[in-house]
Amino acid sequence: MKNYQSKNINSIPYFFSGFWYKDPPKDVSLDGYRIDNVIHYTDLVIGIYFGIVVAALAYFIFKYRASLGHKAEYDHGNSRKNVMFTGGLGLLVFFSVDAVIEKMAFKDLKEAFWNFPKTENVIRIEVMPQQFAWNFCYAGPDNEFGTDDDIIPSQNQMHIPVNTPVVVQIASWDVIHSFYLPNFRIKQDATPGMITALWFQATETGVFDIACAELCGNSHYKMKGFLTVESEEDFQSWLSENTPEESQDDWDDWGDEDEEDTGVPEDWGWAWKEIK
Amino acid sequence: MPVFILQNKDKDLSIIGLVITMASIVMLFGTLISSFYVLKIRMMGQLTLPNIIIQLGIANTVILLISSITFIFSENMFRKNKLNNYSFWLLMTIFGGIFFLIGQMYLWNKMTQLGIGITKGQLSDMFYLMSGAHGLHIIAGIVALIWLQSTSKKLTTNHRVNLVGIFWHFLGFLWFVLFAVILF
Amino acid sequence: MSGHQKSFWTKYIFSTDHKMIAKQFLWLGMFFLFFGGALAMLIRWQLGYPEQPVPLIGNWMWPGDGGIINPDIYNQMFTMHGTIMIFWAITPLLIGAFGNFIIPLQIGAGDMAFPKLNLFSFWTMFLASLILLSSYLLPTGTAAGGWTSYPPLSSPAGGIPGLGQTIWTVALIFMGVSSMMGAINYITTVVRMRAPGMDYFKMPLSVWGLFLTSILNAVFVPVIAAGLVMLLLDQTIGTEFFLAGRLASGDPGDPLLFQHVFWIFGHPEVYILILPVWGIISDLLSVFSRKPAFGYRVTAIAMCTVTALSTLVWGHHMYTTGMSPLLGKSFMFLTLLISIPSAMFFLNWLGTMWKGSIHFTSPMLFSIGVIWVFGLGGLTGLYNATITADIYLHDTMFVVGHFHYTLAASVMFGSFAAIYFWFPRMFGRKLDSRLGKIHFWGTFISINFVFFNMMVLGYAGHHRRIYNPSEYSFLEPLTGLNEWISIFSFLLGVFQVVFLINMVWSMFKKERSPQNPWKATTLEWTMDYPIPHGNFEETPLVHNGPHEYSRPDIKDRDWLGQNERITV
Structure with missing residues (x-):
């Protein structure tokens, strides 16, 4: 009921446009x-x-x-x-x-x-889906994952700079999910206990949907994230907004709330796995 | 009413049916064995069983081997038409199978006592699963042997004996393979 | 078989006669076909009209939600739809019913090799059905992990409440046992009980298809049985074969292991379902083109080749799991190889019609329908075999459309063709051909609309198994199309009711069918209806191949039965 808009008005043109x-x-x-x-x-x-x-x-x-x-x-x-x-x-x-x-x-x-970028100038992100949300982790100033200064923005928010290769490593917190970016034509399963990877590069700015493509439970359908592609400057300022010291309050909020559900620890993240 | 029946229908059909059944069983245990290796590679671990368990396992293997040998004796006796001896060796085979099962239960019990109970680790669970599944097939084999024993007075040809024999030796060999997989 | 004492129980319920068991499988399959179809309608309602109360039955079924299907129920529905359609509708219809009915009759055998095993096979299947349906009585509902039921979602760690998932596993294990019993029976029968003169290359292609299906069943059902037993132990006693990461209490298990085991069985399974159809269609096209099946040997050998290749390609279901590149490439290459033998027998179908004399009876219409839908279904498999395209299309509605073309559309058309064709042998009466034509055209048009547009949806990014597509902005342009697909799927449902009416009405009508209404050459048409227990008065001697139509050396008719000699 909540998401339903009266679509009947729309459907007649869609009938023809969608036919072929x-x-x-x-x-x-x-x-x-x-x-x-x-x-x-x-x-x-x-x-x-x-x-x-x-x-x-x-x-x-x-x-x-x-x-x-x-x-x-x-x-x-x-x-x-x-x-x-x-x-x-x-x-x-x-x-x-x-x-x-x-x-x-x-x-x-x-x-x-399968040709992962070998240059220095890449954005590395760790993605850990859980039922039913996306967690993201950036390495932070020291460029190492699994350390105190990792940047963990609020759930379902992924930001990347435009025209920069992004390498994503994925592992699931609970069941199997699939990290699906329709606008980027890519998809990678997230399996518990296993790290998979993919990379992509955005060419335009904007906000795009992240969807879960692998059935993961009753709210699979609304396991939705937002990928914001922005300029390098905006991205850097967003990163600094989200560094742990400054965003302590926000962080505690969702951390506490989440503790009851799934217990994703506040400092999750794994040592970056080198890909040959 | 003349109904179409092939010559030797019963014999040929049963053997083909048995061969297909055994192929299915091989696939079943093949999957379990592959899963065992996959899990082993996955956790980069080894299933290290205490010596006592290995010794018990070897003892059980020997029991099963002996029961196969007694079955060969009974087959020979059947061929020589010494039905009483045939019955005796068949009974020995049945006892062998039952002893094997009891031995396996004892082995399970011992493992649990030594702290490698069910759900204590995937590899030992695979051992329980494989030996349990094999045990169920042994029960089926024992039922077949008992059926053979109960009809021993009425038998005229040896194809039923052959049939059960193939299955019984197959189960013995299967256990040998499973045990080897678990040990190495 | 000597048992001719016929009480009600031995004749209709615990019969060992393969023809009666075939009918039991037929009714079981029909029941589940409609059951699964009703689930499909409800799924389509939710996708076309998200979160609106289901008309007519909504308030009665889900009064607590105001007649709206909630996400839990929705997940249960598509899980049960997939499970039921594959294992409880197609399998009993094609393999259970027609496998049982056709094999002994067409190879000239009195019954199956092991009639009692056949009886057990059906009743095990029946028990499995009861187990599966019993999960509807649970307050927490049925399984909801998808028909693939990947752990850890299907383990207790996955968060699906209640026993539904466990019951699903148990039911499937029983179903597997039943399939294996059937397979052992069919293989033995074909290998050993062919009538004198019935060489392998004189068997009708239907028997070839069912034979190859049985081989795949005997070899690969145990594989999934092993996987399901491991899953069952995970679900019940708390082993951790398929749990990893945080969920594993000690050493990690391997969730991908289940996927491998599932698809090692699962890919052959789709051939298990489609091989009988290929065989039946090859025969029926020949019957109604009044022309020998074109390249009979090539078709048979191509089917064998596909059977062999089908065992080596399971990895193409798992491209996005992060498998090693070399493995992915090998799987892609092997998968693409299948297109060579498939193209060959596909061309042979067209070759059979070429220069034929085509009679547009109901079975023929459905057979031609199979050429269309299987052509589309087979060709669209190329996208999913391609690793790059699959990165995008995997787990989208494209996959759903594709496998419904091959499994739902092709297999259903094949089953319908078979039912229309062999109904006179089963029940002594022909199905009404006018209703048959209505059924064909209604089904053909609506099924193509539904499944083709599912592929369109998938290409537009619509991922599968989602409860409410309007959650996503990139799916908004698809709202109208989703609605239209739903409308056509309801239409598809309505036309199946026409078929059911036709079936029931024709069963009881007075007018009897002639003994060989289609003028077919195979052995099952050589005796009067009802076919007696034991089938043949005397052992038929086979002189000819299965497709002797329009022989120029026979003047008065255009066919020559397999057991007939040419008399000049």
Whole structure:
């Protein structure tokens, strides 16, 4: 009841706009286009192949319908020629679709998604989802995690600077969650007792949704965070606002409140795991 | 009414059915064994059992081995048509199976006393799970043996004896593998 | 089989006759198909009209919430929808009912190899159903961890209240035992009880599909059984196989271990469900094109290849868990390899229709429908096999749309085709073809609208298993589409009622079907209705392949039964 707005007025235009195609959320990442590209390439080729199948199907249905009164051809299709033909087409599909997609995917993984930035200028963030909120941790002035000066902003608030690579390490506090940024086309499971990682780079400022993509309990649907992409200066000032000394009051507030529920300690964080 | 029945239907069918069943059982225990290794790698640990437990386990393995041997004796006796001896060795096999189960219970008991009870750690729990699951199959095997014993007067061909024999030796071998997995 | 004394109990309830057991499985499957379908309607109501009272039944079902489905109930619904549809609707319908009915009849056997085992298989299944349904009586409700039931969510540590999750696990273990009994029976029957002359390459492709399914069942159901037993121990006596991190009291267990075990079974499982359909469709296309199945051997071998490959690709369900890059790449490559054999038998389906003489009966319409929906479902699998695309699409409605195309749409169309086709053998009457056409077109249009647009939703970022999509700003443009999908899914439900009416009405109508109404060649059409216990008066001798249609050397008719010799 609470979130429901009368949508009936909206639905008529949506009916037509949604009938064929919906744009994915706006891509604001450096490498998101790669995923869009591979999806679009797949769209195109399977569209062509499915089109051929449907055309053949329609033609056969029309041409060979029994009401024309002809007799079917007695052909088992077991001749070498036929087998070569289907096998050849199978290989053609494999090399024109699968092999190309595979090549694209491996290239993208090598160049982007699995190619973690090695430069000094990266923002490192630790993410620890819990039922049903996102906790974030920044290394703080000493650039080390798991120390006293770690910056832990209020829950569900993640800030990053624009045009800077961000490396995120994820581990879950309780059940399995999945860190999902639709606007960045990425997703990584958060599993308890295991650290996973991903990286991305924002190209535009704004506030974007963080969603949990893996079922994690009854409030899975509202396990929502906000990713604020801002300029370097804004980001630095936000960081200093959130350093432990200055934000002690806020911190205590949510810490106490949370203590009863899940007991996430105030100084959570793990030593940064080096990724090869 | 003439109904289509293959020659030797019963024999062939049962053996094929048994082979498929054993394949399923192998998959079941294969999964448990792989899980054991995965957990072992995951926690970079080792299941170190006290010597007394290992000795008990070896004793139980020997009991099961002996029961397999007594079964071979009973099969031989059946082939020589000495039904009384066959019955005797079959009974020995059943006792062997029951002794094995009692031995396993004792082993569990001893483990609990030594502080490696159930829920004291994943690897020892895997040991309980594997030996427990194996024990359930042993119970099924003992039921089959008892069934064989109860019909021993009526048997005319040896295919039922063969059938139960294959299963019983299989269970013995399975335990041998499980025990080896746990030890090494 | 000698038992011909027929009291009510031995004839209808504890029958060892494979045909009666098939009917029992059929009704069990139909019940759960509609049960799971009703759950789907409620899920769609919530997604189309979030947090509005359910019309008609809402106030009666959930008076405490004013007729609104609350998040707990919603999670329970999609969990039970998935579980029921996969394990309690499709499995009994295709494998239980048609596996039982077709295999002995088509290979010329008197009954299953182990009739009593068959009886136990059904009643174990029935017991499993009762266990599963009993969780509805719990005040805390049923399982709510999704049909995949990943721990730690499905462990007590996950916070799902009550015993629902435990009951789910127990029910599934029983269901697995039942499947294994069936598989042992089917494999033995096919290997050993084929009539003289019935070589492997003279078996109808339906039997091939069911045979391969049974092999996968026998090999991979024990795998999930082991995983479920471990999960059950986690849930009940407090072991920690699948708990890690903070949740583990001592050494860590491994939550991913369950996922691996689940998908080692789970990926073959989707082939377990689809293989019978491939087989049945290959046969039916041949019957109604009056033309031999194109490339019969190629189709059979391609199905075997897919079966083998299906055991090696489970990792593509787990790309986002952080698996090692090398492993991910291998899984992607192996997954893509499946498209070669799939493309081959798919082309053979079209080849069967090519230069045929196509009769548009109800089973044929549904078979053609399978070509369409399986084509789409199979091709869209490519996105999910691709690691990069899957990073974005994993756990979105795209996945939901994709697997509903392959599992729900293809398998349901296959089941409907099978029911329309073999109904005259089961009940002696044909289903009404006019209602059948209404059923086909209604189902075809609405099912495509629903599942295609689910993929559209997923591409637009809509993640799955969420109770209320309006929580997220990036999902706002999808509100209208969600609503329309719901409307079409209700329509889909309505057309299934047409089918149910057709089934019940046709069962009791006076007009009997002729013995071989479709002029099919396979052995199950060679005897009068009702088929007696023991099936064949005398052992059939098989002379021909299963698809001898339109032979030019026969003049008076266009088919030649498998047990007939050509007489000139």
